[in-house]
Amino acid sequence: MTVTQQVLTIAAVVVGTMATRFLPFLLFPANKPTPGYVRYLGSVLPSAALGLLVVYCFKDISFLSGSHGIPELLSVGVVAGLHLWKRQMLLSIAGGTICYMLLVQMVF
Amino acid sequence: MQPKRIRTRALAAAFPHTVPILAGFLFLGIAYGVYMRAAGFSAVYPIAMSMTIFAGSMEFVTVNLLLGGFDPVGAFGLALMVNARHLFYGISMLDRFKGTGAKKWYLIFGMCDESFSINCTADIPAGVDKGWFMFFVTLLNQIYWVGGAALGGLFGSFVLFSTEGLEFVMTALFVVIFLEQWFKDKRHYSALIGMGLSGICLLILGGDGFILPAMLAIWACLTLFRKPLEKAGEDV
Numbered sequence: 001m002t003v004t005q006q007v008l009t010i011a012a013v014v015v016g017t018m019a020t021r022f023l024p025f026l027l028f029p030a031n032k033p034t035p036g037y038v039r040y041l042g043s044v045l046p047s048a049a050l051g052l053l054v055v056y057c058f059k060d061i062s063f064l065s066g067s068h069g070i071p072e073l074l075s076v077g078v079v080a081g082l083h084l085w086k087r088q089m090l091l092s093i094a095g096g097t098i099c100y101m102l103l104v105q106m107v108f
Numbered sequence: 109m110q111p112k113r114i115r116t117r118a119l120a121a122a123f124p125h126t127v128p129i130l131a132g133f134l135f136l137g138i139a140y141g142v143y144m145r146a147a148g149f150s151a152v153y154p155i156a157m158s159m160t161i162f163a164g165s166m167e168f169v170t171v172n173l174l175l176g177g178f179d180p181v182g183a184f185g186l187a188l189m190v191n192a193r194h195l196f197y198g199i200s201m202l203d204r205f206k207g208t209g210a211k212k213w214y215l216i217f218g219m220c221d222e223s224f225s226i227n228c229t230a231d232i233p234a235g236v237d238k239g240w241f242m243f244f245v246t247l248l249n250q251i252y253w254v255g256g257a258a259l260g261g262l263f264g265s266f267v268l269f270s271t272e273g274l275e276f277v278m279t280a281l282f283v284v285i286f287l288e289q290w291f292k293d294k295r296h297y298s299a300l301i302g303m304g305l306s307g308i309c310l311l312i313l314g315g316d317g318f319i320l321p322a323m324l325a326i327w328a329c330l331t332l333f334r335k336p337l338e339k340a341g342e343d344v
Contacts, residue, residue, distance in 0.1 A: 005178040009180055009183050010170065011180075012181070013166060013184070013186075013187045014160045014161050016183070016187025017163045019187075020191040020193075020194035021194045021216050022216055022217075023195060024198030024199045024202060025205070025212075028202055030206045030207075034203075039202075042199050042200055042202050042203060044330050044337060045200045045298070046298075047289050047296075048196070048298045048299065048302025048330065049193065049196040049197060049224075050228075050229075050285060050286045051298075051301070051304075051306060052193060052303070053286070054282050055303060055307050057279040059316075071273075075276060079283045083284050089128070089288075090127060090128065093128045093277060093284055096283070097131075100273045101273035101274060104272055104273040105272050
């Protein structure tokens, strides 16, 4: 690829990415009343989207081979356990991440 | 309050929320910069791409696009698909971004998974300007990401200890944010629909093709059960 072609490729990716971010705001501008259906979606989608995002983190894990996703599941358990117990965001994140690093570096 | 004090206060409130992302983005950004260098690109590429695309997984994909044949239409379509989940984020933030003035355009531009999840769920303290708070969350996250990519692209691998597994910090962040949202919800139908249908789609379709079907299934389910869900949302 020439430099121009590279720039055009990157530009195409930028435009594609930004389309997914800007589209809802362009379709439903703030100065016009948002349809009730879309407002309903806006109120129920955050929880659903966060659920999707958590699952998305597991998309490259193979449960049938390698470590079977055990370090991931154990560490998510640590994150959730710590968070339910202390509800300190940084503690839960650091605890789970350190647990995961120890598991993949020393055990699996 | 003077504008300057409003901004300082918002920055001070926003920074603690971004600390996990500082760790995760510096690490992943460095990995991305190193990856691009290894693929034969100068540091200008990871810096420019992390600034303009600002969508982690898509940037890794773009490296392969740059190494293949010239196909901008294909690149555009792939970016749409990989980032389709942002559509859900946008619909979720229509109300929350209202009244933030010109900052709104930057908030939309920088709405990556991490910025969305914080801005969507954070309890912004009274006396802190909402628009500036979200602006600084987004800006700090982008600085971490571009900073990491620049470090990785410029200096290559110079890590002093084994960082294998550090990428889990992002999963941990999303789990914590999901739980926080769970505590906030009175009813958990939506969270369960989102997680359950995504999980089913992932198990059936595998990691590469599950996200669009999962989004369609979530959207269809939420639309189909609008009446009972709205009713459930009303009773406290």
